[in-house]
Amino acid sequence: MKSLSEYLDDDFTLADKREILDILKAYRLSNIIDKLILLLKRNPNEVQDIGIISSGLVISVNNNIKAPEYHQRKIELLFADLIFIIFTDFLKKKASGSEPILEEIKRQSLTTCNLMGYDFNVFKKLIDAYAVHSIYPDFGSTAKITTSLVEMPKSKLIWTGKGRLEELVYQLGTRKLIKSKGPFFDLFLNAPSEHILVKWDFERKGHLAHLLYELYKKDIISIASNRGYFSYAEKHFIGLDGALLKPNSLKKLSSAIHMQPLRHHKTISDITEIIDKVISGH
Numbered sequence: 421m422k423s424l425s426e427y428l429d430d431d432f433t434l435a436d437k438r439e440i441l442d443i444l445k446a447y448r449l450s451n452i453i454d455k456l457i458l459l460l461k462r463n464p465n466e467v468q469d470i471g472i473i474s475s476g477l478v479i480s481v482n483n484n485i486k487a488p489e490y491h492q493r494k495i496e497l498l499f500a501d502l503i504f505i506i507f508t509d510f511l512k513k514k515a516s517g518s519e520p521i522l523e524e525i526k527r528q529s530l531t532t533c534n535l536m537g538y539d540f541n542v543f544k545k546l547i548d549a550y551a552v553h554s555i556y557p558d559f560g561s562t563a564k565i566t567t568s569l570v571e572m573p574k575s576k577l578i579w580t581g582k583g584r585l586e587e588l589v590y591q592l593g594t595r596k597l598i599k600s601k602g603p604f605f606d607l608f609l610n611a612p613s614e615h616i617l618v619k620w621d622f623e624r625k626g627h628l629a630h631l632l633y634e635l636y637k638k639d640i641i642s643i644a645s646n647r648g649y650f651s652y653a654e655k656h657f658i659g660l661d662g663a664l665l666k667p668n669s670l671k672k673l674s675s676a677i678h679m680q681p682l683r684h685h686k687t688i689s690d691i692t693e694i695i696d697k698v699i700s701g702h
Contacts, residue, residue, distance in 0.1 A: 421461050421509055424453050431505050431648065433633065434675035440498050447484045447495075452477070453502070460510045467520050471528035474543065477503070478529050482538040496540050497639060504545040522546070548644065576644040577652060579608040583640045583698040591694045597621050597628075599660055607656060608641075622659035626687045629673035634695055650674070 422430070428437045444450040459473050485495060507525070511518050529543045541547070579585050585608060592598045599619035606616045620628055629650070635641040636649050643649045650670040658664055677684040 421457060421506075424450065424457060427502065427505055427509075432501075433650075433671050433678070435633070435678040436498060436501075439494070440502060443495050443498065447486075449481065449484055449499075452480045452484070453506075457506065460506070463513065467524045470521055471524040474525045475528045475532045478532045478538065478542055479536065481542050482533075482536065482540055485540070492540075493639065494637070496544075497637075499542060500545040503542045507543070507546055577607045577649065578642045578644055580639055580642055582638070583635075583695075584700075587700075588694065588698045591697055595690070595694075597624060616656050618657050619660050620657045622663055624687070625665075625669070626673050626677060626684060627690060628653070628657060629670040630677050630684075630687050630691045631694065632670065633674045633677075634691055638695065638699070640695070640698065 428440060432440065444453065456473070456477055464470055464473070481499065485492065485499075511521065514521055525543055526547050529541050529547075532538070533541050585605070589598075589601045589604050592604065593601055597620060598604055603616055603618045607618065610616065632641075632649055632653055636643075641649065643652060648671070651667070653670055654665040654667060677687060681688060
């Protein structure tokens, strides 16, 4: 397993990394995560031990996070992502007995939330990913749940309902960012498929990177059974000429936009205008 700083460097955009670091500092959570990683590195074999660790983490995080409601949602999204990444990394070494571990994490964390009256279960994303096999039967047998979580052969973008998907598709089509509407709808409305390809104008790849970041940040989209919406998009967006995206290219573009906002003013302005129209009336 890696250190906290390594997880942040490897799995988050620069903007998200900065926000998580601010959260960890403001709510004194760094030591809690460092202790969590140390406990998992010791490779506990008993399912009950992992359950106790999970319950303790839920209590520690909820006791520390005290934020205004409008800010707490963003904190919870980023923190659930971080816990998802750490635990899926841990579960790579537990493929033979992963299902009981996931069941215990779910049971203990939900019980703790109910007993203590917590609204935030830090394992929400992990539990959602665990449940996806029951939503999509072709996702994998229950005996291979953890392998699926780690390898993530198929994924799914989810439209949360906090905006109008048809308006987003209309805006992208009007601006000629996408070639056709059907494949973009399919990303959200069809079951996971390796054959969905959206043709995007790669002269404006920055628009795609910033759009995905803002949609996820505002909880307009979420991702099932994957550690990153960027990595999913890189498999399902191609250029108008069929060109492919390089691994991590969208993540790097997103970071560049946040590092140099003046240079990318047009991209930021265009995406802000699109999203404002998408969430209008919601």
